[in-house]
Amino acid sequence: MRTLTFAMNVSLDGYVAAPGDDLGWSTPSDELFQFWSDRVGSTGLSLYGRRLWEEMSSHWPTADQRPDATPAHIEFARRWRDMPKVLFSSTVGSVDWNTRLFTGDAVAEITRLKAGDGSPMDIAGATLAATAMRAGLIDEYVLLTAPVLLGGGAPFFTALDSWVNLNLVETRTFPGGVLLTRYETRR
Template sequence: MRALRYSINVTLDGCVHHEAGVAPDEELMGYWTAEMQRADAVLYGRTTYEMMESAWRRPESGVWPGWMSAWEIPFAEALDRMPKYVVSSTLDAADWNAELVRGDLGDAVRALKAQPGEGLSVGGVTLPVALAELGLIDEYTFVVHPVLAGHGPRLLDGLSERVRLDLVERREFASGAVAQRYRTAAMRYVDGRER
């Protein structure tokens, strides 16, 4: 069974908006590239899918845009070729190596997790709340930036019940950001073995 991993940048006051001043530098982009490479596929809601596509899809020319730094290209290439699953009731079709997820969210994601492979990555703001409510997220990675946004969408805002997590890894970056990886406490052991 593939683990479902939720990873996101977050400010000290819990803001997860992509424009809240948490843009990765070269060191952090290397970290995010390695995180992307831990997954076989990504799972996005419509908004995140469209945002990621507009920023990271390889142009038809095959040449990455001039605004992109050389150290951003490995991330862009990893994401561009990654299979994607898009949860949306408003899209009629998705391309960019993408397939729409239809029907019951829990059943669809359980079926994706049951496929062989290394793992699934989920991003965004709204979809992860629904997946956490269903108990489907196995691992959470929060890269906490030394920024106070003061506004914007908050991390897992609206979650109806507490989710107990176990810290499994912590890494500090030169920028002052700190990556913290957690496993869901209930999912830590399967058949007596650590997952």
């Protein structure tokens, strides 16, 4: 059975994006950027919601061709293109860059994918993750908490019908005061 991880940058007050989907507060240090690149390189399958997919696919497929591309950006762009992805959307017409489009029941498809053999999966995007969270499908939460208060926006966590007990399995500090906390779901 595959594991499913929800990992994102998050503000201290719990948001993954400021109002208007503004991500300007979450510019990573070189060390944090390398963490994300390594994560993409080791992910067997990434499950995307539409908004984050549009953000990522508007930049990373050709980011390595820009004149100002750093070696780290070139590596991330290659890893992102190569990583298998599933986009969960009923409004996007077509996809590219090693991506499959899924328009049906997200919970049923994520459950099916988890039941298979293979490498770990990541879920990318707060709305899609909220659906998986409410269905009890997330095995691990990785929060990279930035020392900023946004006061609103897209929350990392959704309202739940029941408690989810977690075990803290890792902490790490990155430059700029970003704190990684990784939790496994207690089953």
